[in-house]
Amino acid sequence: MKEQSIKQPPPLENPINGRTSLQMYDLNVDEAVEEIRARGARRVVIQLPDGLKPLGFELCREIEAKTGVEVYLTSDPCYGACDLAWEAMNLLQAELTVHCGHAEIPHLNDGRTIYLEARSNVSIEKPLKEALKMVEGVRVGLLATVQHIHLLERASRILRKLGKEVYVGRAGGKLRYDGQVLGCDFTAATSISEKVDFYLVIAGGVFHAVGVEASTGKPAIAVDPYLGRAVKVSDRVEKLMKIRMATRGRMLEAKRIGVLVSLKPGQMRVGFARKIKSMLEREGKECVLIAGRELTGLNLNSFSEIDLFINTACPRIAWDDREGFMKPILNAEEAVSFLESKQKRLGIG
Amino acid sequence: MKEQSIKQPPPLENPINGRTSLQMYDLNVDEAVEEIRARGARRVVIQLPDGLKPLGFELCREIEAKTGVEVYLTSDPCYGACDLAWEAMNLLQAELTVHCGHAEIPHLNDGRTIYLEARSNVSIEKPLKEALKMVEGVRVGLLATVQHIHLLERASRILRKLGKEVYVGRAGGKLRYDGQVLGCDFTAATSISEKVDFYLVIAGGVFHAVGVEASTGKPAIAVDPYLGRAVKVSDRVEKLMKIRMATRGRMLEAKRIGVLVSLKPGQMRVGFARKIKSMLEREGKECVLIAGRELTGLNLNSFSEIDLFINTACPRIAWDDREGFMKPILNAEEAVSFLESKQKRLGIG
Numbered sequence: 001m002k003e004q005s006i007k008q009p010p011p012l013e014n015p016i017n018g019r020t021s022l023q024m025y026d027l028n029v030d031e032a033v034e035e036i037r038a039r040g041a042r043r044v045v046i047q048l049p050d051g052l053k054p055l056g057f058e059l060c061r062e063i064e065a066k067t068g069v070e071v072y073l074t075s076d077p078c079y080g081a082c083d084l085a086w087e088a089m090n091l092l093q094a095e096l097t098v099h100c101g102h103a104e105i106p107h108l109n110d111g112r113t114i115y116l117e118a119r120s121n122v123s124i125e126k127p128l129k130e131a132l133k134m135v136e137g138v139r140v141g142l143l144a145t146v147q148h149i150h151l152l153e154r155a156s157r158i159l160r161k162l163g164k165e166v167y168v169g170r171a172g173g174k175l176r177y178d179g180q181v182l183g184c185d186f187t188a189a190t191s192i193s194e195k196v197d198f199y200l201v202i203a204g205g206v207f208h209a210v211g212v213e214a215s216t217g218k219p220a221i222a223v224d225p226y227l228g229r230a231v232k233v234s235d236r237v238e239k240l241m242k243i244r245m246a247t248r249g250r251m252l253e254a255k256r257i258g259v260l261v262s263l264k265p266g267q268m269r270v271g272f273a274r275k276i277k278s279m280l281e282r283e284g285k286e287c288v289l290i291a292g293r294e295l296t297g298l299n300l301n302s303f304s305e306i307d308l309f310i311n312t313a314c315p316r317i318a319w320d321d322r323e324g325f326m327k328p329i330l331n332a333e334e335a336v337s338f339l340e341s342k343q344k345r346l347g348i349g
Numbered sequence: 350m351k352e353q354s355i356k357q358p359p360p361l362e363n364p365i366n367g368r369t370s371l372q373m374y375d376l377n378v379d380e381a382v383e384e385i386r387a388r389g390a391r392r393v394v395i396q397l398p399d400g401l402k403p404l405g406f407e408l409c410r411e412i413e414a415k416t417g418v419e420v421y422l423t424s425d426p427c428y429g430a431c432d433l434a435w436e437a438m439n440l441l442q443a444e445l446t447v448h449c450g451h452a453e454i455p456h457l458n459d460g461r462t463i464y465l466e467a468r469s470n471v472s473i474e475k476p477l478k479e480a481l482k483m484v485e486g487v488r489v490g491l492l493a494t495v496q497h498i499h500l501l502e503r504a505s506r507i508l509r510k511l512g513k514e515v516y517v518g519r520a521g522g523k524l525r526y527d528g529q530v531l532g533c534d535f536t537a538a539t540s541i542s543e544k545v546d547f548y549l550v551i552a553g554g555v556f557h558a559v560g561v562e563a564s565t566g567k568p569a570i571a572v573d574p575y576l577g578r579a580v581k582v583s584d585r586v587e588k589l590m591k592i593r594m595a596t597r598g599r600m601l602e603a604k605r606i607g608v609l610v611s612l613k614p615g616q617m618r619v620g621f622a623r624k625i626k627s628m629l630e631r632e633g634k635e636c637v638l639i640a641g642r643e644l645t646g647l648n649l650n651s652f653s654e655i656d657l658f659i660n661t662a663c664p665r666i667a668w669d670d671r672e673g674f675m676k677p678i679l680n681a682e683e684a685v686s687f688l689e690s691k692q693k694r695l696g697i698g
Contacts, residue, residue: 045640050651051651053651053652053653054651054652054653054654056637056652056654057605057607057635057637057652057654057655058654060637061635061637064637070623070638071637071638072610072638072639072640073607073637073638073639073640073652074612074639074640074641075609075639075640075641075644075648075649075652076612076641076642076643076648077648087436087612088612088640091612091617091640092610092612092619092640256406258406258422260424261421261441263423263425263436263437263440263441268440270441274419286406286410288405288406288409288410288413288420288422289419289420289421289422290421290422290423290424291394291421291422291423291424291437291440291441292423292424292425293425293642294425294643295424299424299425299426300424302399302400302402302403303402303403303405303406303422303424304402304403305403305405305406305407306406
């Protein structure tokens, strides 16, 4: 850890505790209650990702009882701090949203959102030790999603006792905490990539570890506290890279391309979508702009005349949800770098 | 027909024709082009229900080519004229929406939406004759969804040749055309129920016919032009009635109730939801208000602490999509009439 102190959240007081084995989270209700009172809100929207919805009823009743405000739970999907309920807030004439489970993305906060982070209370000893057996090297890059960010100190201590050198990348960009990893922001990983031999990524599932290894080229191990196990992701990264290369190739033969624009506040990149459309039209492609809240195969597959989608929204759509799509889907950054390198090769870049 | 003339749409000029066997629709592109020009719009949103999405690419390209406006297709689900893309329009800073496939609901039109109706070009002779073999009586109530509304004249002629007396209910309420049927408006049916022996309902699927029979108590036959066949719906109506009675019963034992509010412009009934919440609280229930765009089992089942949902949005959610829900779901009107009759019985109504 090199004596640096990690920018970390305070412990919770009076949390609502998840009651099922799948939802092992603490939410700091009193923080929301105080903020609602301080701001004098009269109507509030509560937004929960799917994993926290089992806590919704209790949370809603408690806030209503303690503050007297009118509370609306939203049922629409919520995948991250970029997925804010501004529309619900406007339509319901609410003054405030209590957005649960994700850390604030600093530049996105419009001042009308309280971010109530969720802290997973599961243990990491076992998967952490399991992870160390899978990889060689002394210098560890340590990362976590926000649900487990409070475990970084503890994980560091364990790792140092085992003789490791621990590095935690600094917060910045879309990140609120040191060592935090987001599906669309791996800067805490890339910023320390020259110092480390491998990464340990504390998160549910393998998605974040895959992203870390793909972005840094260094081995990453997914340390999953829910399943209590560690997973090497090299095979998955290799597979993903092959699929992405192949999808880039499909762009060459595609005639009709749909450029996807998110209608979610923190994911909407209209200018970028327009730029890609122009680039593609210069290549002789026919393009349409497609805007949507939930950019899923379910909502997009019926556009059967389209050969390929290019995604300017959350990168997980093209990486993680790829299999729901009947047509190839490519992330915008990949498409642009591919087109630019092609145009450069042809001397027109 | 009693010599009345049916309020009917004009024929289409220069339509885009559906090209797959499943999407046999005509859309009047030139109507949209003229309106966009007349209004001087610079950015336009195109909204299509799932069945028309295969036409989206062509439609979008043609409008863009003919008007020079920037066009966005929306990919989000679109289930009716109540499901308007106001949010997309605002976020994309568009001046106009081209809403395809549904008839305007007169009181909902905010002046920024062009309704481009879709006309199915399939034939009805065969299912119409098949239908008449299934039911007795001379006096026919004739209804159609807007995709088939232009077939009412033709159907009337066929029926009169076969010796039937034909009645077509007048437009009103949410309806734009005489004889039109909506999933939430059966007034064209109920307004003529005393005059007719049975109904023929020209529509895809059986949902609208089920609603007509349930609302009027008279037999209704679904005349499905897509499948080219007629279907009696009495069994389905009986089953639906039983389920609805049973669900009303479940409300008595439910402790924790979620009252659903739609975030779709034409389906949002906040005041009604509040009223139901108060009524339920007087009955000793614990209630929360849940607001969402897509009120589906997928989005609501994770609220696992809730025993029962009461729906103030589109009635199809509780009738047609019921099976996606892990908990019972009841339409708000049913819940209110049940509670009111119970309170009346107890002398507190």
